[in-house]
Amino acid sequence: MSGMMIEVVKLVAPFAGWLAPLEAVPDPVFAERMMGDGFAIDPIEGVLRAPAAGEILSVPATAHAVTLRLDNGAELLLHIGLETVALGGKGFVAKVAAGQRVAAGDPLIEFDLDAVAEAAKALITPVVLASEGYVLTLEATGRRVEAGESVARIARAAPREASRETANEERFEREVIVSAAHGIHARPAARITAALRPFVAEVALIAGDKQANARSTVALLGLGVGRDSAVRVTGVGADARAAVDAVAELILSGLGEEGGVVPAAPAIRTQGPVCASPGLAIGEALQLRAADQDVPDNGANPADERAALDAALAKVTGHLAGARGAAAAIAEAHRALLEDPELIRVAGEHIAAGRSAGFAWRAASGQAAAAIRATGDALLMERVADLKDLERQVIAALLGTDGESVPALRAGTILIADDLLPSQFLSLDAASLAGICTAAGGPTSHVAILAASAGVPMLVAAGDSVLAIADRTALILDADAATITVEPNPDALAQASERLSATRERHTRDIAAAHEPCRMADGTRIKIFANLGSVTDAAAAVAAGAEGCGLLRTEFLFLERDTAPVEEEQRDTYSRIAATLGDRPLIVRTLDIGGDKPVPYLPMGNEENPALGLRGVRLSLARPDLMRLQLRAILRGVPASQCRIMLPMIADLGDYRPVRALLDDVRAELGIADPVQLGVMIETPAAAMLAGQIAREADFLSIGTNDLTQYTLAADRGNAAVSQRIDALHPAVLRLIREVGKGAQAAGRWAGVCGGLASDPLAAPILIGLGITELSATPAAIPGLKAAVRRLDMNACVKLAGKACDAESPAEVRALAREALA
Structure with a gap:
């Protein structure tokens, strides 16, 4: 091009379809703009056209995507569907090649719309601004557009x-x-x-x-x-x-980390092991010897290698999205490393010099690890394992392999390794894993956090001598005493077995007693229910001693699919869960999507703050057809005597009454004479303050502490910058729970808690003291929770709850609870 550089470029729709904001893409790599700003189109035709004039930078061999440099220098990535790289090019035909000049509307890729739709995760196609220094302005979304219709513009930003x-x-x-x-x-x-x-x-x-x-x-x-x-x-x-x-x-503010006394920083040492996760294990040794996969030194061409690296990073990032519990915080740190600008910059320099994507990523990771080791800080050096973990995962994604395979474990295995990576731990058979001992590592490493969360005893920094222990050697791993005994004598084995047996007996007693109704020491009845998200969860809950289901998250039926489930599919699932529970109560929460749980078949306009937008019961009221269909499926699948229905995100009776009327209408339509309880989730401060009013009409109240906490403390639980502020034991949250307990009691209703706080035995006496009579926990937490509740006295709980509401911080609340329980 000659003359002045064009500043603004108009983008037109690359094919006919539904225009959507990037947030509507059911893939966090795109939806969270990890790759850049943009938009998406759900296509209804099989030809991808150029959205503007420019030069083709790259088309991968699989022809599922194309990168285009516009006339103002901006680079666009157009990615047909999600996870379509796995199709290996089947159904795609590239009509252009790298270096070719195209005009707006020129065909770029032809694809078999039906075949790709059937094989891919989704057809929705992200169009991403992949270069810095530009601003994308998107026109109105949530509408059908024709190919060539104006949808956005990209302008050059002012030079820094x-x-x-x-x-x-x-x-x-x-x-x-x-x-x-x-x-x-x-x-x-x-x-x-x-x-x-x-x-x-x-x-x-x-x-x-x-x-x-x-x-x-x-x-x-x-x-x-x-x-x-x-x-x-x-x-x-x-x-x-x-x-x-x-x-x-x-x-x-402390960067979201727990305060308190700082443990002595453990050097990676050889003079003795350090406890990373408490407990005792008796078993046989198995050495895990990891090896890196070979990668080619030199690449094909820089554009293809960079595209391959971007795809691999996106794939690994996508795998992290499903992390839960302790793994979720670790996934947050790993996602930050995968999008780290310094790592990507160094890898890019190696690729530009002709190296392969695998070589470049390994070199960038090694350089970063060397910089961290140079600090001499043992705690920081534990993060080198995270870099190594991600290095191996990204290279496995580049090579299309599963990476290194973890060994099959025999029952009672004590795994020994130089170090253990988080992804390796998550791949192990937890049922056969008795304990872990590593030569290197530290007690605050991410794999140590995972081991502690799973209850697996673990020693770290045990020194190179443990790597010489032969497989199948008998061991006693006492993480509490920070010792590992090789080939123990009969007396040591007997003592360790006695300790282990006592621990197991206590756990067995808790499990056996968990099948009895839960009563406090003074005889007060407290119901312990379970939170469920599948038929498998229901079976686990029954085995754990749950007295019913306090929350069935029905959105598991609606997410990660292209169309809403039909009535028969829903009815069948609800029926199987009800049958698994026997005659135990089943509280079914109606559809709770929107906000952080979008679905592609319900296109919604771009919401600046989805957490405060069209979600929960608000979306159901906006789509009464979906609400009616779900109510029909619930009533047909769950016997009326067992069925309870619960509405999410209620603010006041104006949200409740329309659903009550709809439920009565559906009951009459199906000829169901028996009444069906309709309750509400208390997740907003408004509902908590109006609990007395709501309880006069609703049949029960159940508190969702996760959302109630984020709304009370004005901290988005999905935002890593403020999520450390979220603590359900904050006195402000406890005062709102107290209002719910009072309101329910005055109206003669019961009040429960189905949020994450209900699974914490430390919180149980406070919640009970605030008027809560039902706790719905994760199935695994139920035996221990029942055992803890059975030791409580109501008068003491009421006194503790009063002190907790007057405390100044969550830390003070926890200290009060520990003192009371002790």
Whole structure:
């Protein structure tokens, strides 16, 4: 092109279909804009056309995507469907090649619409702005568009250097002291990078003579910042002050890490093991010897290698999206590493120099690991395992393999390794794993967190001598005493067996007693139910001693599919769950999607704050056809005597009454004479404050502490920058729960808790003291929860609850609860 560079380019629809915001794509890599801003189209024709004039940068061999450089320099990625790379090119025909010039509307890729739709996860096609320095403005979404119809425009942003000469730019800095117990390690670093997402300023952290890009987890780890270290937060840009303040306040708040006494930093040592997860194990040794997969040194061409790396990063990121429990926090830190700008920049330099994507990613990971080791900080060096874990996962994705395979375990295996990666742990057969001992590693490593969460005894930093233990050697691993005994004598085995037997007997007693109705020490009846999300969960709940289901999350039927489930499919699933529960009560929550749980077949307009938008019962009221169909399926699948129905996201009686009328209408339509209870979830502060009013008409109240906490504390539980503020034992949340207990009691209704707090035995006396008479927990927590409740006295619980509501912080509430239980 000659003359001046075009500043603004209009984009037209690349094919006919439904225009949607990027958030509607059921893949977090696209929906969370990890690859960049953009939009999506659900196509109704099989030809992808150029959305604007430009040059083709790359088309992968599978022809499922194309990268286009527009005339203003912006780069667009058009990716037909989701997980279509797995089709290996079947159904796709590329009509262009790299380096070719195209005009708007020119065919880029032809594909078999029906065949691809049947084989792919979804047909919805993201169009992503893959380069910085540009702004995308999207026209109205949620509508059908024809190919060639205007949908967006991309404009060049003002150059950074030029903008600094204007009055809109500012420079700002603050000095703060790091109070987090372990300094800035992986999870705090990920929270810092997340906190900067809303800002455009360039922000850096300076510690001594070292400086790091605050948007790079790897760079932050390389600073080696420990507790009580002073750091300067500097910013340059139009919103520098706000960006610096956000990071500084996050650091001052403790970076979301638990406070308290800092344990001595364990060096990776050889003089003795360190307890990473308590417990005792008796078993046989099995050595895990890991090996890296070979990758080619040189690549085909830089564009293809970069596209391959991007696809591999996206695949691994997608796998992290399903993490739950302890693994979820680890996945958050791993996602930050996968999108780390320094790692990606270094890998890009190697690719540009002709290296393969696998070689480039391994080199970038190795360079980052070396920088972390250079800090000399043992706690930070535990993060090297995370880099190695992701290195192997990304390379496995590039090579199309499963990576290294973990060995099959015999019952009673004590696994020994130089170190163990989180992904390796998650691949192990937990039922056969008795314990773990690693030569290296540390007690705050991510695999240690996973082991503790799973109740697997683990020793770390045991030294290289453990790697010489032969397979099948008898061992006693006493993590509590931080010892490992090789080929123990009969007396040692007998003593360890006696201890292990006593622990198992106590657990067995809890399980056996869990099948009896739960009563407190003073005789007060407390019902212990289970939260369910499948037929399998129902079976596990019955085996664990659940007295019913306090929450059936029906959205598991609606998510990760292209069309809503029909009435018969829903009825059959509800019926099987009811049958599995026997005659135990089944509380079915109506569809709770929207917000952080979108579905592709219910296109909704872009919501600036989905958590406060069209979700839960609000969406059901907006789509009464779906609500009626679900009510019919529930009433047909669950006997009236067993059935309870619960509505999510109620704010007041205006949300409840229309559903009550609809339920009565459906009952009459089906000829069901017996009444069916209709209750509500208390998830909003409004509903908690109006609990007395609501309870006069609703049949029961059940508190969802997860959402109630985020709304009360104004902290999005899906936002890593503020999620550390979320604590359901916050006194403000407890005061709202107290209002629910009072309101239910005054109306003669029962009040329960089905949120995450119900599974915590430490919270049980407080919740009971606030008027809660039903706790719905995870199936695994039920035996221990019942055992804890049986030791409680109501008068003591009421006194404890009063003190908790008057406390100043969640930490104080926990201290009160521990003191009372002791």
